[in-house]
Amino acid sequence: MDFLTDSFFSALLLIWTLDHNLIEIINVSLKVSSVSTFVSALLGVPSGFLIAFSEFRGKRLLITILNTLLALPTVVIGLFVYAFISRRGIFGAFDLLYTQKAIIIGQIILIIPIVTTMTISAVSRIDDRYRKAALTLGANLRQTAWVIIREARFGIVAAVVMAFGRVIAEVGISMMLGGNAKGFTRTMTTAMALEYDKGEFVLSVALGLVLLGVSFTVNIFCNYFQGKGRGSS
Amino acid sequence: MLYQLNNVTKTYNGNTVLDLKHLSFQEGKVIGLLGPNGSGKTTLLEILAFLLPPTSGEIWFKQEKVNLNLSRLMKLRRKVVLVQQNPILFTTTVYKNIDFPLKIRNTPKAKRIEMVNALLELVGMASFRDAGAHTLSGGQTQRVAIARALACSPEVILLDEPMSSVDVENQITIERIIREINRINSISVVFTTHDMVQTSRLADETIFLFEGRAAETIHENIFSARIETANDGHRYCMLPNGFKLRTRSEKTRRIRISISPGRIRISRNQFSTEENTLKGRIVQLNQEHSNVRVLVDAGIPLNVLIPTELFDSQCMGIGEDVWITCPEESIDIF
Numbered sequence: 001m002d003f004l005t006d007s008f009f010s011a012l013l014l015i016w017t018l019d020h021n022l023i024e025i026i027n028v029s030l031k032v033s034s035v036s037t038f039v040s041a042l043l044g045v046p047s048g049f050l051i052a053f054s055e056f057r058g059k060r061l062l063i064t065i066l067n068t069l070l071a072l073p074t075v076v077i078g079l080f081v082y083a084f085i086s087r088r089g090i091f092g093a094f095d096l097l098y099t100q101k102a103i104i105i106g107q108i109i110l111i112i113p114i115v116t117t118m119t120i121s122a123v124s125r126i127d128d129r130y131r132k133a134a135l136t137l138g139a140n141l142r143q144t145a146w147v148i149i150r151e152a153r154f155g156i157v158a159a160v161v162m163a164f165g166r167v168i169a170e171v172g173i174s175m176m177l178g179g180n181a182k183g184f185t186r187t188m189t190t191a192m193a194l195e196y197d198k199g200e201f202v203l204s205v206a207l208g209l210v211l212l213g214v215s216f217t218v219n220i221f222c223n224y225f226q227g228k229g230r231g232s233s
Numbered sequence: 234m235l236y237q238l239n240n241v242t243k244t245y246n247g248n249t250v251l252d253l254k255h256l257s258f259q260e261g262k263v264i265g266l267l268g269p270n271g272s273g274k275t276t277l278l279e280i281l282a283f284l285l286p287p288t289s290g291e292i293w294f295k296q297e298k299v300n301l302n303l304s305r306l307m308k309l310r311r312k313v314v315l316v317q318q319n320p321i322l323f324t325t326t327v328y329k330n331i332d333f334p335l336k337i338r339n340t341p342k343a344k345r346i347e348m349v350n351a352l353l354e355l356v357g358m359a360s361f362r363d364a365g366a367h368t369l370s371g372g373q374t375q376r377v378a379i380a381r382a383l384a385c386s387p388e389v390i391l392l393d394e395p396m397s398s399v400d401v402e403n404q405i406t407i408e409r410i411i412r413e414i415n416r417i418n419s420i421s422v423v424f425t426t427h428d429m430v431q432t433s434r435l436a437d438e439t440i441f442l443f444e445g446r447a448a449e450t451i452h453e454n455i456f457s458a459r460i461e462t463a464n465d466g467h468r469y470c471m472l473p474n475g476f477k478l479r480t481r482s483e484k485t486r487r488i489r490i491s492i493s494p495g496r497i498r499i500s501r502n503q504f505s506t507e508e509n510t511l512k513g514r515i516v517q518l519n520q521e522h523s524n525v526r527v528l529v530d531a532g533i534p535l536n537v538l539i540p541t542e543l544f545d546s547q548c549m550g551i552g553e554d555v556w557i558t559c560p561e562e563s564i565d566i567f
Contacts (some may be wrong), residue, residue: 129321136282137334138311138385151324 120153
């Protein structure tokens with residue numbers, strides 16, 4: 001018990017004093033996760049909207065596939081991307097392996113289904129009267145689509161926040177594709193795994209506390225936006 | 234002629250909800266579409282608003298045949314606007330809701346401000362200018378929805394049951410708005426309702442709809458029923474609350490009946506032991522041209538229409554007990 005308490009308080013001290021190592025690791029995590037979330041939002045939100053808004057053959061099958069992809073393990077994604085970007089892969093010449101770009105690519109694959117399915121859900125929940133109201137007031141298709149996106153905005157933001165929460169806490173992709181290089185591809189989760197292996201619990205615990213804090217904040221924002229979204233549907 | 238509909242039908246999953254051989258609407262009038270729930274009023278309004286294509290048939294708007302091609306419909310939608318039953322406002326302020334149609338038409342900002350303020354005054358919502366649209370009551374929402382529709386400067390405004398879920402004060406305001414926009418702005422108005430009194434008060438012309446078809450007259454006192462044969466061999470329509478009305482109909486399945494208000498007999502004294510006689514209490518009285526419309530609560534609500542002289546001779550008033558008799562010939566079975 002003393003060991004745990006000592007580690008805990010030492011970790012708090014690391015955070016309080018903004019330890020250089022700690023900050024460097026947090027920065028890499030935030031940078032990589034932010035970029036992958038941003039790109040996934042750019043691709044996933046319009047895709048989700050189009051799928052929800054349109055009627056086409058195979059729509060239900062597509063949604064089922066997307067829902068299935070939600071359960072993809074991170075190590076499977078890591079392995080899949082590795083096959084493409086390793087020296088023997090078709091994109092081997094781009095030297096992407098063990099770079100931040102590789103982690104970003106893997107994380108995008110991880111969270112695009114999340115952003116897309118949650119956007120589909122948010123848009124589908126919007127009362128059809130909004131669409132009819134926009135149309136009868138003279139809006140064209142683009143303007144009508146914007147009205148619906150605006151009404152679904154809280155649900156869509158919740159989707160993006162949820163996706164960020166997912167990638168910042170993943171370890172499989174970061175480990176397999178990033179290589180855990182200090183100051184470069186060492187994220188909070190891979191650093192925790194490394195420090196644990198070394199028996200250095202203080203930094204591990206400190207990173208764990210930061211991750212918990214991020215997860216908690218993400219959940220607060222998610223609940224807030226989803227609550228607002230339910231209020232407007 | 235504003236609209237002309239020829240052989241227009243609308244079918245959902247094999248179920249025909251609208252079947253109109255020939256229907257026309259005159260321009261510049263207030264037209265009431267009267268019919269019970271399920272008569273196809275909302276479907277017809279959505280077709281007239283070019284939001285819903287008919288399954289078959291043709292629509293003429295201002296002497297031009299309507300091309301149901303999507304790109305052409307937007308031009309027509311900018312001339313005709315529908316205010317839905319229980320309208321939905323965008324989750325923003327009242328001002329921005331009314332501003333929306335002006336903004337998408339690229340109206341200059343100064344003109345938009347002027348128009349929105351004028352419309353807020355017209356509907357009596359000026360003090361709610363910056364209020365959140367979702368904080369409004371039902372009647373206030375209805376008024377803002379009408380203002381938002383008027384911001385489109387439409388030639389036609391379609392209102393789906395505009396007074397069905399609002400209080401009396403809001404009803405009066407909405408009726409005033411309808412008269413004003415028709416009289417002053419020459420906007421053609423088509424509104425739907427199931428209230429005969431409202432139509433007679435407001436509409437220049439009334440079109441009756443029943444089970445998706447245009448009817449000669451309005452069917453009133455409509456109830457679902459089933460026909461059963463009693464031990465005495467007579468056939469009866471079994472109504473809600475256990476009431477039964479004798480009939481000669483040979484139908485056997487579940488049916489709908491309509492009891493003609495003009496053929497129901499009403500009296501303060503019980504007519505002998507005549508069949509189909511119910512006791513009830515008068516709950517509402519309305520003068521309707523040369524008749525009095527009496528709403529009787531007999532366990533089921535029944536509208537009775539009697540000549541004013543006859544009503545006066547009986548000295549009936551609200552709250553009084555009366556006997557009503559529905560002769561077999563007053564009952565239509567569908």
